[in-house]
Amino acid sequence: MPRTRATPPRRGASVARDSTAPEASDDAAGPIDTGILPELLGFNLRRAQISLWRDFTYTVGSGEVRPGVFSLMVLADLNPGIAQVDLSAQLNIDKASIVGLVDRLEDKGWVQRRRSTVDRRRQGVHLTDEGRRWLKQLRKDMLEHEKRFTRLFTPTELRQLIGFLRRIHS
Amino acid sequence: MPRTRATPPRRGASVARDSTAPEASDDAAGPIDTGILPELLGFNLRRAQISLWRDFTYTVGSGEVRPGVFSLMVLADLNPGIAQVDLSAQLNIDKASIVGLVDRLEDKGWVQRRRSTVDRRRQGVHLTDEGRRWLKQLRKDMLEHEKRFTRLFTPTELRQLIGFLRRIHS
DNA sequence: TATTGTTATACTCTATAACTATA
DNA sequence: TATAGTTATAGAGTATAACAATA
Numbered sequence: 350m351p352r353t354r355a356t357p358p359r360r361g362a363s364v365a366r367d368s369t370a371p372e373a374s375d376d377a378a379g380p381i382d383t384g385i386l387p388e389l390l391g392f393n394l395r396r397a398q399i400s401l402w403r404d405f406t407y408t409v410g411s412g413e414v415r416p417g418v419f420s421l422m423v424l425a426d427l428n429p430g431i432a433q434v435d436l437s438a439q440l441n442i443d444k445a446s447i448v449g450l451v452d453r454l455e456d457k458g459w460v461q462r463r464r465s466t467v468d469r470r471r472q473g474v475h476l477t478d479e480g481r482r483w484l485k486q487l488r489k490d491m492l493e494h495e496k497r498f499t500r501l502f503t504p505t506e507l508r509q510l511i512g513f514l515r516r517i518h519s
Numbered sequence: 520m521p522r523t524r525a526t527p528p529r530r531g532a533s534v535a536r537d538s539t540a541p542e543a544s545d546d547a548a549g550p551i552d553t554g555i556l557p558e559l560l561g562f563n564l565r566r567a568q569i570s571l572w573r574d575f576t577y578t579v580g581s582g583e584v585r586p587g588v589f590s591l592m593v594l595a596d597l598n599p600g601i602a603q604v605d606l607s608a609q610l611n612i613d614k615a616s617i618v619g620l621v622d623r624l625e626d627k628g629w630v631q632r633r634r635s636t637v638d639r640r641r642q643g644v645h646l647t648d649e650g651r652r653w654l655k656q657l658r659k660d661m662l663e664h665e666k667r668f669t670r671l672f673t674p675t676e677l678r679q680l681i682g683f684l685r686r687i688h689s
Numbered sequence: 690t691a692t693t694g695t696t697a698t699a700c701t702c703t704a705t706a707a708c709t710a711t712a
Numbered sequence: 713t714a715t716a717g718t719t720a721t722a723g724a725g726t727a728t729a730a731c732a733a734t735a
Binding site: 462472 | 693694696
Binding site for chain 1: 546547551552553554555556558559560561562563564565566567568569570571572575586590593594596597598599600601602605609611635637638641643661664665668669671672676677679680681683684685686687688
């Protein structure tokens with residue numbers, strides 16, 4: 350489905366013309382005033398994250414992989430048979446959302462669900478051989494991607510930065 | 520539309536059982552091994568951003584507003600009649616995506632498009648009176664939201680952190 | 690009763706391609 | 713030809729609610 354939209358009235362919308370609006374010039378010409386935005390932590394964090402995200406999606410796994418998928422595969426590699434509910438906890442996203450990720454990875458043939466013999470509710474996630482081969486390449490791409498950003502910092506700065514970020518998300 | 524899925528084969532998928540997989544235990548029991556993930560800049564940046572995002576969406580504008588919408592309104596307030604193509608450049612997202620944002624804001628009655636008299640291709644974005652009233656509240660919510668995270672840092676640390684983030688996204 | 694996994698549904702963010710009106 | 717805006721389409725990310733199987 351395309352973008353949803355409540356109701357059509359757009360162009361000649363019923364919004365009354367605004368009484369206090371400046372009437373002189375109806376264009377914002379010249380340089381744009383960005384106000385306090387550049388000073389906000391959230392604004393800068395968001396933009397930084399978008400920069401990394403874009404670089405990641407263009408370079409890691411030939412654009413076939415997203416950061417969440419990479420993390421999921423690393424976890425499945427290190428913890429064979431990890432429960433989807435554990436992936437959910439580690440990646441901090443809802444278990445219902447994990448299902449979709451694992452579905453797509455299973456369609457690609459990179460992971461496999463296997464019903465646990467111990468607790469038959471669990472559908473453990475395992476990497477396939479092909480998944481392992483891909484992960485090897487993904488790790489390489491990932492490290493190059495990291496490098497492109499970490500090289501902007503001295504080792505001390507990088508340690509500081511990561512410490513700051515942990516303070517935010519912990 | 521719900522989540523898309525290529526083909527149904529999920530449960531008994533045709534992926535051959537993996538020869539090199541550890542067969543002993545098919546469950547990952549005990550603590551989860553997260554490997555290098557916690558050391559990665561991208562991983563930490565992503566999680567920090569998600570923390571802020573969640574706090575923002577729950578607290579600013581009673582959950583009716585996203586960071587992008589807030590930024591857009593600030594820009595429209597400071598630059599009455601700003602062109603959508605300029606919003607696109609400032610917010611670093613495609614102009615086609617801006618249209619949808621402005622659509623929803625216009626539906627809410629917070630902004631208004633007005634055809635420029637100077638360049639009739641331009642549909643300048645203006646805040647309405649109601650939009651301005653909302654923005655006043657949004658700014659307050661926004662500053663409280665920021666405070667909840669900036670108070671984790673000393674002024675010096677915060678300056679450092681923002682400097683680091685700018686280095687990444689500039 | 691509680692947990693694991695799943696489905697259905699819905700909303701947001703974002704992009705690309707192709708188009709219209711205007712310059 | 714180039715630019716501003718728009719539409720159609722698509723896919724990713726994420727959430728909530730309700731449910732089945734299992735514990």
